[in-house]
Amino acid sequence: MKSSLLLTPLVTLLLATTLLADTISLRDGKELTGVVVEKETFKEVSYKKGRVNQTVASNDVRSISYGRTSKEYQDGMTALENGENLAAASNFLAAAEDEDLPDHVRASAYAETGDALLAANDYASALKYYDALLSTFKDTRHLARALNGRGKALFFMRDFAAAKEAFDKLASEASSKGLGQRWGLEGEFYSLWASEADPKTAKGKDFVAAYKALRDQAASVDPGLANRCALNMGRAYVRKNDVDSAERIFQEIIDKRLGTDAEVVAGAYNGRGECAFAHALAYVKDERRKSDAIDAFKEARLDFLRVYVSYKGVEREQPEALYMAGQCFLNLAAIDETETEAEFQGRVMLKRLKDGYPLSEQAKKVEGA
Numbered sequence: 001m002k003s004s005l006l007l008t009p010l011v012t013l014l015l016a017t018t019l020l021a022d023t024i025s026l027r028d029g030k031e032l033t034g035v036v037v038e039k040e041t042f043k044e045v046s047y048k049k050g051r052v053n054q055t056v057a058s059n060d061v062r063s064i065s066y067g068r069t070s071k072e073y074q075d076g077m078t079a080l081e082n083g084e085n086l087a088a089a090s091n092f093l094a095a096a097e098d099e100d101l102p103d104h105v106r107a108s109a110y111a112e113t114g115d116a117l118l119a120a121n122d123y124a125s126a127l128k129y130y131d132a133l134l135s136t137f138k139d140t141r142h143l144a145r146a147l148n149g150r151g152k153a154l155f156f157m158r159d160f161a162a163a164k165e166a167f168d169k170l171a172s173e174a175s176s177k178g179l180g181q182r183w184g185l186e187g188e189f190y191s192l193w194a195s196e197a198d199p200k201t202a203k204g205k206d207f208v209a210a211y212k213a214l215r216d217q218a219a220s221v222d223p224g225l226a227n228r229c230a231l232n233m234g235r236a237y238v239r240k241n242d243v244d245s246a247e248r249i250f251q252e253i254i255d256k257r258l259g260t261d262a263e264v265v266a267g268a269y270n271g272r273g274e275c276a277f278a279h280a281l282a283y284v285k286d287e288r289r290k291s292d293a294i295d296a297f298k299e300a301r302l303d304f305l306r307v308y309v310s311y312k313g314v315e316r317e318q319p320e321a322l323y324m325a326g327q328c329f330l331n332l333a334a335i336d337e338t339e340t341e342a343e344f345q346g347r348v349m350l351k352r353l354k355d356g357y358p359l360s361e362q363a364k365k366v367e368g369a
Helices: 001-018 071-081 086-096 103-119 122-137 143-156 160-176 181-197 208-218 221-240 241-254 260-283 287-310 315-335 340-356 361-366
Strands: 022-026 033-039 043-051 051-055 059-066
Touching: 022 043, 033 051, 033 103, 059 208, 071 086, 071 103, 086 103, 086 122, 103 122, 103 143, 143 160, 160 181, 181 208, 181 221, 181 340, 208 221, 221 241, 221 260, 241 260, 260 287, 260 315, 287 315, 315 340, 315 361, 340 361
Parallel strands: none
Antiparallel strands: 022 033, 022 059, 033 043, 043 051
């Protein structure tokens, strides 16, 4: 009994130390557990394992789970896991501004704030906090992440020239500061997308070949980026009215969706739905193909509803899913007498669009109709 009592404080201390320890997850799948992170820069992460000082290249780090944070930081992580982006951003911001926290934890909190606001489509606020991170912690491990995030915020604010400049800087910094090839490819991808989206630079250009070349380059380095290139290839085919080619690309993404980013998969389902909708519009012009039109509208509706129901966390795809699902319902109401509730359901979809995403391009279409 005596030895047991003597060991209790030691066991308690060991448990406390374990709970306060950090975990560094590496890109090769390994984990450095029971460590204490002391400093992070875009070059390396410095940490202690026991009494030994060690480092790991930041480019080799996938993520870091901190044992010593704050209630706000932990609440932010919980909100993020629950898909509550605005609540997550609020908590992470409080942590970012908490000067009692280590600088590397505060920098991480700023990065999480920006990412959560970006996911919530609050682009102006996201840009503000990415800039706060870059100005407050100039050598942050999250340098590439912040440059990428601010470029995306500018892109979705439709400031395509500024977005391209931000992504070109990301590609340049990736090379000059050794941030990693994947970040360089990321910068190239979004710079290409910004050029495609900008009417001033896109006119008369065919971007399919450029996306294909980048996809092939990224395939062995960053499969997720390769899938995003494929998604944009599909969308480029849609704009060229090459529906069959687009449909094949979207189907390939869906067939290989396990392990693929939810944003890409949701985009592929919306894309496949748009292809089916295009087929339906073609069929509906021929009275002999009325049943084909009905089937195609139903296929399209299923894809859009899948995005609305199963990919709610991908807010950027929600306006398109709601708008197009509404259009499917309304078209079915007009040509299929068995769809007795379709018009009502279509109006419900469009109301949810206007209520939930009033500033979206799709909501503006509804208002102008």
